[in-house]
Amino acid sequence: MTDCWSCGGSAAPPSSWPREPEMVEPPLIRGIGLGKVYGNLVALDDADLSVRAGEVRALIGSNGAGKSTLIKILTGAVMPTAGSVEMAGEPVRLGSPPEMIRRGVACIYQHSNLAPAMPVLDNIFLGRQPTLGFGFVDRKRQRREARELMQRFAIDLDLDATVAALPTVKQKEVEILKALALDAKVILMDEPTGWLAAADVRKLHASIRALKARGVGIVYISHMLDEIFAVCDTMTVMRDGHVIAEVDVADMDRPRLVALMVGDDLAKSSAGASLAKRIPRGNGIVRLRCRGLGKRGLFRDISFDVNAGEIFCITGLIGSKRTELIRSLFGADRFDSGSVEFDGKPAVFRNPSQAIGASIGFVPEDRHRDGLMLGLSVAENLVMSALGRYRRFGLLDRRKMADASRRSVSSLDIQPPDGDKQVRLLSGGNQQKVLIGKWLSLSPRLIILDEPTVGVDVGAKAEIYAMLRAERDRGAAVLVVSSDIEEVMTIADRVAIMVAGKLTAVHDADKVTRAEIIRDIGESAA
Structure with missing residues (x-):
């Protein structure tokens, strides 16, 4: 008997017949035609964004591009004025954070949302602890579920340690576990590496790859373009409230991405900025002279000059005590040894007010905690x-x-x-x-800046660099601490290397390469 496909037999239909289309799983989350208007301000206009299982999608754009508004809509924190959101192909109720959490959407913000004085285990289950009945928390179940999640996603944490005792990268891992304990299917990560050292960034990216392998969809918001190319599969680029590109990361290069984000004119200005600093700088006046500065247990034998009319950068790994050094220069802390001269005169600033009175400005690393009155x-x-x-x-x-x-x-x-x-x-x-x-x-004679562009986009970076060059060109001395080697190579007239509390080298910026700086710091280029 001949097999008959129309009668349930095994033979295939003729190849010329149309085939049934393959079923494609809908995206885990999909925003369609989203818009938001505040009065006369259009914050978001007809924006689409989707993330599939196991996809890491970058969401990129300058500050004010509409990224934050889009994310707030996807988490339910903001009600859009137009558009809809679907999860696994089903419409969801908008403007409801509990609904989005129930559906499996979690967000990890740049600034920690954890309770620092509480143990890791309690943070993971905060507000939804499993109970035995009569209100008693089931600690054994908590610990068992936390360990299962850690094993599944290759995360190693001390569940009994307080969050405050953990390094920043481990705090990020706590937030990831907290999201996973909610059975998160989509995790939105807003500038997750803003305060991390290079080695810790790599650790966090390893955790992200483990999430991806388990089918979690991730939206990765970052201004660090190297990270985008390292960890993301696709990217959505926004400008002025619009989505202007959706591409695979493999099909994009850095110059074209910058041009998309900020527009061609600003991209060309930024690209030419590094050439401008190659002109010899400094007008021969030593504005700040430091000799043999030391503070017990932090730094020792620090000597350098900063000239009027130059940008002097100090770079090195996070933890090299650069921040402690410049805080002492500003009078926020005290030296144990050494001397400082400001405009040729001995200077001992016992507090920041005295430094400000001498015409010194100080931009701290953490603008929220130390810099602004929010x-x-x-x-x-x-x-x-x-x-x-x-x-x-x-x-x-x-x-x-x-x-x-x-x-x-x-x-x-x-x-x-x-x-x-x-x-x-x-x-x-x-x-x-x-x-x-x-x-x-x-109009300070010396301005000191600690990580001046952490957490800002490439457009804002270009504007900040222009401000610093303008200060230099009017004759101010500009002292910058930065862990971003690309930033240092872009703005510095001279660059000093600080390792483990000691200044190990000072280079003219036009005579040193990125590779040489990395070598001096002791960090591999990989």
Whole structure:
């Protein structure tokens, strides 16, 4: 008997017959035509974004491009004015964070959302501890489930350690476990490596690859382009509230990506910036002279000069005690040994007020904790370092302050250009411009900056670099601490290497390569 395919036999139909289309699993999450309008401001316009199982999708764009608004819609924190969201092909209720958590969407933010004084185990299950009945927490089940998750996703943590005792990369792993304990199918990671050393970035990326292998979909938001190319499969590029490109990472290169993000004009300006710093800098005046500086257990025998009219960068691994050194220069801490001269005169600053009085500005690494008053307005933050200028008969001249802040908002291109807006509502790049701008308003003779572009996009970086060059060109001395070697190579006139609390080398920027800096630091190029 001949097999008959139409009668349930095994023979195949003729090859010329149309075949049934292969079933393709719908994306884990899909935003369709999403839009958001605040008054007259269009924050997001007709934006699409989707993530499939086992996909790491980069979400890239300058500050103000609409990334944050899009993510807030996907987590349910913001109700869109247009569009819809689907999970596994099914529509979901918008504007409801509990609904999105129930559906398996979790978000890991740049700044930790953990309880630092509590143990790792309690943080993982915070607010949803398994119970035995009568309100008693089932600790054995907690520990068993946490260990199963750690084994499944190749994460190693001390469950009894307090979060505050963990290094930053381990805190990120706690947040990942917390998301996985919610049975997260999609994890949104917002600048997850902003405060991590290079080795810790690699560890976090290993965890991300383990998540990917287990079918978790990830949206990876980062301004660090090298990381995008290292860990992401696809990318969505945004500008001015629109999605302007959706491509495979393998089909994109760095120059084209920068041009997409910031526009051709700014990309060309940024590309040419490194050439400008090759001109010999410094007008022969030693603004800051340090000799034999030491602080017990932190740094020792530090000697260097910073000239007026130059950008002097100190680079090295996180933990090399660069921050501790510059805090001591600003009077926030004290030296145990050595001497400092400022404009040729001995200088001992017992507190930051004395340093400010000597015309020194200081931009700290953590703008939220140490740099800005987040609950105050842009205008109030901009004039905070120079309140003495606006006093008249013991009272503050509010009109004069408002005029000065308006000029600063305009010259710094702070967006939105609203001096009355609370600083906490600005994007990271615009917050950083406010922080730097409050010191530039003093026209300092020396400005010290600690990791000045952490957590800001390439467009804001280019603007900040332009500010620093303008300060240099007017004759200020600019002292920058940065772990970003590309940044150092872009802006430095001279670069010093700091390793384990000791200055090991100083180079002219036009006579040193990136590879030589990495070699001096003791870090492999890989």
